[in-house]
Amino acid sequence: MSASERVVVVGAGVSGLTTAVVLAEAGSSVHVVAEQVPGVTSLAAGAMWGPYLVEPKDKVDHWGQRSLELFRELAEDPATGVRLTSGIEASRTAEAAPDWASALPGFRPCEADELPDGFTAGYRFTVPLVDMPVYLDHLLRRLQAADGTVERRGLASLADAGPASVIVNCSGLGARDLVPDPDLRPIRGQHVVVSNPGLTEFFSEDTGTSPDLLCFYPHGDTVVLGGTAIDGEGDLSPDDKAAAGILARCTEVEPRLAQARVLDHRIGARPTRARVRVESVRGEDGGVVVHNYGHGGAGVTLSWGCAEEVRGLLSGE
Numbered sequence: 001m002s003a004s005e006r007v008v009v010v011g012a013g014v015s016g017l018t019t020a021v022v023l024a025e026a027g028s029s030v031h032v033v034a035e036q037v038p039g040v041t042s043l044a045a046g047a048m049w050g051p052y053l054v055e056p057k058d059k060v061d062h063w064g065q066r067s068l069e070l071f072r073e074l075a076e077d078p079a080t081g082v083r084l085t086s087g088i089e090a091s092r093t094a095e096a097a098p099d100w101a102s103a104l105p106g107f108r109p110c111e112a113d114e115l116p117d118g119f120t121a122g123y124r125f126t127v128p129l130v131d132m133p134v135y136l137d138h139l140l141r142r143l144q145a146a147d148g149t150v151e152r153r154g155l156a157s158l159a160d161a162g163p164a165s166v167i168v169n170c171s172g173l174g175a176r177d178l179v180p181d182p183d184l185r186p187i188r189g190q191h192v193v194v195s196n197p198g199l200t201e202f203f204s205e206d207t208g209t210s211p212d213l214l215c216f217y218p219h220g221d222t223v224v225l226g227g228t229a230i231d232g233e234g235d236l237s238p239d240d241k242a243a244a245g246i247l248a249r250c251t252e253v254e255p256r257l258a259q260a261r262v263l264d265h266r267i268g269a270r271p272t273r274a275r276v277r278v279e280s281v282r283g284e285d286g287g288v289v290v291h292n293y294g295h296g297g298a299g300v301t302l303s304w305g306c307a308e309e310v311r312g313l314l315s316g317e
Contacts (some may be wrong), residue, residue: 006166007030008166008168009170010171011174023307031148036281044267046217047224048202051301053296054296085200087127088204148158155174165287187270192265194263200257203254203255225247243265
């Protein structure tokens with residue numbers, strides 16, 4: 001692929017914008033087409049780096065570690081919305097720490113008096129937290145600085161994104177219809193944003209495959225509380241009962257949150273399939289289509305690694 005060839009990236013969530021930035025900063029002429037800019041599901045993310053429940057593991061490990069390296073660099077500039085934050089992931093059963101956590105800075109098992117009531121095991125570590133509205137604005141500014149362009153427009157098919165030498169499909173859940181890909185399904189996620197009563201550390205419970213999550217991520221003046229993971233549900237309407245459950249679970253662990261003021265409700269549909277899809281194929285018109293979607297709840301975690309893989313596929317690396 002030569003620098004003069006036009007690349008259209010479909011989708012403006014974290015995967016689409018990161019891929020667009022990587023390609024534009026490598027010298028490609030990049031145009032992003034998306035109905036929502038930035039994507040609503042990415043705006044709704046918490047977001048803490050961590051490769052949860054995604055496959056294939058070997059590639060996910062590589063993509064996640066590469067993203068981790070770059071998020072650490074981004075955390076040196078507060079304006080990016082990325083910060084390195086310490087905290088605890090805990091379990092109500094004696095679970096081993098996830099393998100990705102043990103290599104993080106500051107990793108150690110928690111003492112019993114560090115754990116909330118009802119928890120039997122936990123681990124402390126330092127990890128990137130990402131304030132998604134701020135971070136997505138950062139990506140849009142980088143894209144503009146690299147002469148990339150953005151167009152707000154819905155598509156009936158990937159072919160509608162052209163003309164282009166290459167189409168990169170980062171359409172998330174939209175890929176169900178645009179590809180089409182019947183293996184892609186939504187997992188509804190809801191977060192509650194509240195004023196920060198003084199929290200500086202994150203907390204996350206290892207809830208396995210439960211639809212009821214428990215986490216809170218401080219972002220300066222606000223805290224993002226989570227959450228839900230309703231498999232097969234893509235409705236983005238606020239759910240008052242779910243929000244009340246999130247607040248109750250988080251307040252039980254951190255009583256200071258009972259005094260926090262509710263500022264916002266964020267809802268997204270995580271685009272999920274058995275395996276993340278990053279591959280190059282030939283489109284119906286013979287052109288190149290590179291797919292980069294199906295990241296589930298790990299879109300932020302895998303974003304830079306997957307974007308660099310797309311660049312490698314286009315450059316023949």
